[in-house]
Amino acid sequence: MWxxxxxxxxxxxxxxxxxxxxxxxxxxxxxxxPFGVGPDLNLLARIGxxxxxxxxxxxxxxxxxxxxxxxxxxxxLDLLVLNGDRHMLALTVLTKCLAHxxxxxxxxxxxxPLLGLFMNMAPLxxxxxxxxxxxxxxxxxxIGAAGAAVAVALPRGGLLISxxxxxxxxxxxxxxxxxxxxxxxxxxxxxxxFLILAALTLFLAVLGPLxxxxxxxxxxx
Amino acid sequence: xxxxxxxxxxxxxxxxxxSNIGFALEKGExxxxxxxxxxxxxxxxRIVAGLLPAAGGKVLVEGGGEAFPxxxxxxxxxxxxxxxxxxxxxxxxxxxxxxxxxxPGLDVEEALETVALGGLGHLPFGYLSTGQRRRASIAKLLxxxxxxxxxxxxxxxxxxxxEERFAGLMRGHLDDGGIVVAATHxxxxxxxxxxxxxxxxx
Numbered sequence: 001m002w003x004x005x006x007x008x009x010x011x012x013x014x015x016x017x018x019x020x021x022x023x024x025x026x027x028x029x030x031x032x033x034p035f036g037v038g039p040d041l042n043l044l045a046r047i048g049x050x051x052x053x054x055x056x057x058x059x060x061x062x063x064x065x066x067x068x069x070x071x072x073x074x075x076x077l078d079l080l081v082l083n084g085d086r087h088m089l090a091l092t093v094l095t096k097c098l099a100h101x102x103x104x105x106x107x108x109x110x111x112x113p114l115l116g117l118f119m120n121m122a123p124l125x126x127x128x129x130x131x132x133x134x135x136x137x138x139x140x141x142x143i144g145a146a147g148a149a150v151a152v153a154l155p156r157g158g159l160l161i162s163x164x165x166x167x168x169x170x171x172x173x174x175x176x177x178x179x180x181x182x183x184x185x186x187x188x189x190x191x192x193x194f195l196i197l198a199a200l201t202l203f204l205a206v207l208g209p210l211x212x213x214x215x216x217x218x219x220x221x
Numbered sequence: 222x223x224x225x226x227x228x229x230x231x232x233x234x235x236x237x238x239x240s241n242i243g244f245a246l247e248k249g250e251x252x253x254x255x256x257x258x259x260x261x262x263x264x265x266x267r268i269v270a271g272l273l274p275a276a277g278g279k280v281l282v283e284g285g286g287e288a289f290p291x292x293x294x295x296x297x298x299x300x301x302x303x304x305x306x307x308x309x310x311x312x313x314x315x316x317x318x319x320x321x322x323x324x325p326g327l328d329v330e331e332a333l334e335t336v337a338l339g340g341l342g343h344l345p346f347g348y349l350s351t352g353q354r355r356r357a358s359i360a361k362l363l364x365x366x367x368x369x370x371x372x373x374x375x376x377x378x379x380x381x382x383x384e385e386r387f388a389g390l391m392r393g394h395l396d397d398g399g400i401v402v403a404a405t406h407x408x409x410x411x412x413x414x415x416x417x418x419x420x421x422x423x
Contacts, residue, residue, distance in 0.1 A: 002320075003316075003317050003320035003321050004317070004321055006317075007306070007309070007313070007317045010308075010309060010313065011306060011308055011309065014308045014309070073302075074302055074303065074304060074305065074306065074307075075300050075301070075302025075303060075304035076304045076305075076306070078270075078272055078298060078300060078302075078304065079298065079304050079318070079322075080321075081272060082270060082271070082272065082293050082296065082298055083293075083294075083321065083322055084293060085290070085291050085293050085294040086294060086322070086323055087321070218274075
């Protein structure tokens with residue numbers, strides 16, 4: 001399993017891996033927002049956490065279509081499925097998800113505090129948003145894995161995956177953003193939505209890979 | 222160790238490609254699957270590997286012991302695609318499959334020597350020619366041990382010398398008590414192998 005994690009990490013770092021594309025997209029979206037809504041610093045600070053979350057969500061979806069498709073195109077997926085008796089396929093999927101998250105999504109979380117400055121957010125708000133992104137984005141990857149597994153055989157599956165996955169990520173978005181607001185706006189709570197966000201991630205860490213494994217097993221042709 | 226297929230049927234897109242195919246292979250035996258394009262050779266191999274659901278019948282291994290209880294766990298599958306990453310070096314690719322598939326056989330350097338790719342292990346897989354890629358993919362069969370080799374057009378893209386070397390590898394595998402099922406158009410140089418003729422619409 002560790003070897004699979006290392007292989008996918010190497011692939012995401014090397015040329016054509018696309019690890020940086022997500023960060024650049026994230027940056028582009030955040031930088032565009034102030035041009036759209038105007039230079040009202042209070043407004044920007046208020047919508048900051050939500051914008052960071054939405055931009056991170058979209059950037060997460062960007063690379064998901066390659067999660068299994070790359071392995072399918074070169075035949076690796078057959079062998080990953082064939083070894084399902086040695087390594088449970090759901091665990092193989094979980095490992096691939098973790099490698100994808102570490103390679104493509106973790107850089108987004110690291111970049112988020114810097115981009116928070118662009119939105120004129122307070123340090124506390126920036127910290128809270130980065131923390132909720134750290135805890136919440138794995139859930140998006142896990143849901144996305146199920147979508148990617150369903151669409152693995154489609155040649156242009158990328159957009160379909162986004163359309164399939166986006167509605168399912170709404171709860172993650174809601175609790176992520178409300179926890180971020182809870183940290184800065186006083187009456188709103190931080191801990192409760194944050195814990196629900198963590199619970200969502202743990203729940204989807206089981207459900208997503210299981211669903212993806214099922215789809216992969218029946219999707220081979 | 223026995224590999225048994227009973228009354229296998231195969232479908233592609235809801236249409237029956239073949240039905241009632243059966244064979245039983247003892248250790249040290251090879252089965253060559255021949256037939257025209259579209260006869261279902263690849264489908265048969267994928268069904269035997271468990272990568273496609275069978276329309277009927279079943280495949281099983283007997284006497285695989287604890288290490289190889291099922292067909293999937295006992296099999297190497299070498300398909301049309303090489304299952305190697307072009308961005309990684311040949312050594313990294315083989316090292317990964319060795320670690321992931323378990324039951325280590327030859328080490329990576331030895332396996333590369335065996336397929337006459339010694340000294341090329343540091344190159345990215347994408348730099349290799351078609352035949353060299355195929356040979357690197359064949360080295361994948363050697364880095365982890367499996368008693369059953371399921372080979373789909375294994376010699377596609379290989380030159381004459383490599384074909385003979387590969388025939389030698391298969392003979393060595395059979396002498397060690399392995400089983401080979403190969404779909405092919407070309408003679409593989411295996412004496413005494415059983416043959417399964419497939420026809421279109423059978």
